[in-house]
Amino acid sequence: MFEKVLVANRGEIAVRVMRACEELGVETVAVYSEADKNGGHVRYADEAYNVGPARAADSYLDHEAVIDAAQKAGADAIHPGYGFLAENAEFARKVENEETLTWVGPSSDAMEALGEKTKARTIMNDADVPIVPGTTDPVEEVEEVETFGDEHGYPVAIKAEGGGGGRGMKVVESADDAADELESAKREGEAYFGNDSVYLERYLENPRHIEVQIVADHHGNVRHLGERDCSLQRRHQKVVEEGPSPALSDELREKIGEAARRGVAAADYTNAGTVEFLVEEDVDRDGLLGPDANFYFLEVNTRIQVEHCVTEEITGIDILKWQLRVAAGEELDFAQDDVEIDGHAIEFRINAENAAKDFQPATGGVLTTYDPPGGVGVRVDDAMRQGDELVTDYDSMIAKLIVWGADREECLARSKRALAEYEIEGVTTIVPFHRLTCTDDRFVAGTHTTKYLDEELDPERLSDAQERWGPAEPSASADDVQVVEREFTVEVNGKRFEVDLEERGAAPLSNGGGGSPPQRPQTGSSDDGGSEAAVSGDGESVSAEMQGTVLSVEVAEGDDVAAGDVVVVLEAMKMENDIVAARGGTVSQVAVAEGDSVDMGDTLVVLE
Template identity: 80%
Template sequence: MFDKVLVANRGEIAVRVMRACEELDIGTVAVYSDADKDSGHVRYADEAYNVGPARAADSYLDHDAVVEAAQKAGADAIHPGYGFLAENAEFAGKVEDTEGVKWIGPSADSMQQLGEKTHARKTMREADVPIVPGTTDPVEEAEEVKKFGEEHGYPVAIKAEGGGGGRGMKVVRSAEEAEDQLESAKREGEAYFDNANVYLERYLENPRHIEVQIIADHHGNVRHLGERDCSLQRRHQKVIEEGPSPALTDELREKIAESARRGADAAGYYNAGTFEFLVEEDESRGPDELLGADANFYFLEVNTRIQVEHTVTEELTDIDIVKWQIRVAQDEELGFAQSDVDLEGHAMEFRINAENAADDFAPATGGQLTTYDPPGGIGVRMDDALRQGDDLVTDYDSMIAKLIVYGGDREECIVRSQRALAEYDIEGIPTIIPFHRLMLEDDEFVGGTHTTKYLDHHLDQDRIEEAQEKWGSDTTSPSSDEEVVEREFTVEVNGKRFEVELEERGAAAIPAGNAGSGGEKPQPAGGSDDGGSDASVDGDGESVAAEMQGTILDVNVSEGDEIASGDVVCVLEAMKMENDVVAERGGTVTQVAVAEGDSVDMGDVLVVIE
């Protein structure tokens, strides 16, 4: 077995992997950015290494920094979790080529073949797995999108090859939208997955989202662990996942699962992965009816990694998927046959996002967990990395924890989930717990007739606002005027040098030492004390400021441009979502204070308009 595993991730999934390692008597190594120095996964690990500034591209996505951290720590394996570098075939190949370090995941070749969606579609088609009509080669020009729309009809989905979870996906509803949506999808693909290639698919208007968990070893054994239903989504982001699906007959369930196994065999796949499918819903179907074996289903994509919702499958099968990932990477053979896999009971996972569902799921821009008291009891599992008093880190995904509930059947699971969510006490930041409680009283969700479009197109927004008012917690954090003084020291213990950071709160400032003494306050990578744009505002007119912390993906205006009210002046990425920043009034641009790639804080001036 491995001696030490570096987890190339953060937050709850990093802790989840570390717990599996601990039970296998394996040491753990965390990596962290400047923003995460006090985060839970750093506390949990046996040792931790800083890999760069807050911006993910400069830290968690820095291939060399992560590999160097593993080498410094003497780790003999790297587990990527999900997100960040988990589906990056280039990084996986780099780890495979690093002497003494193993990659806990599918091979780089498999990731290349299945992780990039155009390759995956070709593989599935050859394996006789049904696929949605679409392209199998990257799309470069808007004319290709228009031509596809003319042939197959609108709407058309543009998807990033390396994407998943709605990242890098844009929907084109007319030829006029093709160019802007194509550029936006490419931009997101580059920003999130280091891959700007995109492809096209016919956009299904009313599908269910069904996925099959796969685990395979190096000896040719492939097992499926049943399906999960992830149809409750907002803007293509899953919020509640459950298993088994409340909409499928056993015959349809088996057809989809066998398609996933067939696809994994055809790709020579090993380790954990998820085969995702879209199932066409019968809009006339009632809660007491199920979709039969004649229902249409289509391959969507393969996630060549562990998924957020793997916990649902673990509750249903009593199989620790993360442990088997580690064992497979050590060339162990799967210790169970397909006939040994039984799905018992029902499980649901609730993503606890730091968002205000009543405000269009707007992510929190800061705050402190003044109260953090998660639920417990029979059938309740918490995956988190938080503790009371922690500050909210807003530089990354808004999901801060996961609540997983198990019951003997779906009815018991729903009742137990209502109890667990009512017990979950979080104050200091907004969360979508009130939204989850609403869903457990919603006829469509309880009846299992919802589709991926339900939240975005059918749910009454007033009901979400009422739920937030009824069940929302206190989101105010106590203010503190105490001064925090930071210093860095280099110390030596038994001949080994260490960099030590010291924080003093509420004390008088420590005088800075001379250059080279270790007494200077460290400067952020961006060159300004606040880590954001260091441009001064010298233009005349009204300022357009950032409404949240994030990264500038694109600047659409230049000094001297004439713009109208409502024009997009720049695109701000926050919480892995693109946000158009628009001018509230027209005029002449007198200053552009930011550039592509800049990090900005809430309130930073972006553009000045006269």
């Protein structure tokens, strides 16, 4: 087993990996950006290194900075968590090529083969795994989209080769939309995954999203750990996951699980991963979906998943520990027949978003109250603590609530209780939405599809839930938090050391071990390198509605625009947001450029 592991991630998943390491007697190393200098994962780790400014491309996505931190710390392995570099085959290959480091994950060759969706479709098709009708070669021209739509019908899905979780996917409803959606998908693919290559698939109208957790070692053993149902989504982003699926018969469940094992084995895949499928739902069905139901391969996530906790709760198998053991060369010590599903589990993503406002990400706040639930069958994976400021530079998920019950009925009842106990003040979250979900007829009946939340759920119910169960307005800054004496840390050559100083906020996150982890300094928000340009143009300003990064500027000085025209495309919390002009006019100034970081209220464009 390894002696020291660097976790190339942040937040709750970094803490989750570190806890697994600690139980295996392995020391941990955190990396952090300037925005995360006070982060929970930094407090938890045995040591921590600064890898750059807030912008992910200059810190968490900087290959050399992360590898350099691992070498400085004397780590012998790197675990990427999920997101950031977790599915980056180039980074994995660099780690593999370092004599002193081991990559905790599938090989770079397997990541490359399955990470690019057209290659993955070919591998699965050859392994007799059903695939959705689509292209196996990258699509470059809009005419290819139109031809595919004419042949297979609309809507058509355009997907980025390196995409996942709804990123880099656009739905074309008609030929008129093809050009704009193709450009948008390619832009997102380049922005998020460094790859603007896209492919096409027939877009299924009413699917269930079913995924199978697999673990494979270097000794030829491949196991699946059952399925998870991830059908409750907003804009293709999962918000609730559960296992086992409430819609599948045992026969269909077995067919999908074996298809996943077959495909992974054909790809010579090792370590943990998830094979995702779309299952065509019969909304008028009586009973469970039988073995004749259509299911299609969607993609392989070559990493640990956000919702891996669901599988851990119903199988009793610690997937993170097995990731480390497999990377260290150990053989799986259980057969497929040994995997038993016990009870039911549901995971609720605790996102800093307002569901009543189209799941708009929170723009800031301080956790003035943070009291997570407990009791039998309740698990919370988090990294924030009372007094922490919300970091808005990255993903909006701040915690995960995972609830287990002997059956789905008990699990839902326990979920209602746990969500009611979850006290969060100072930051807006989607806890009210989750409380509504647990009483929603379609969700309780298990007949919801991936379209339900976006297209069928009455928005007024979301507003009522937010008003009933939502917190007061979030705190704008940390100035109101009481100042107390804490241990402080300083950096020398990127490494942290402890001193005694004042700190704002609550107690540090204990690592439960014998040594003292780095403690939390409170210095307020740091500059992420972005700055608002001076406004010299006359007229009305079009301002940023949230903090984010400029993906593209759609206008130039002198252009005439109409009310509703897109002027800037802004990325915030992994979502692409069109910033539109509220009224028509002529552009007198463009105050930002592609790649700029902006804060809420910054001027983007000035209209005369």
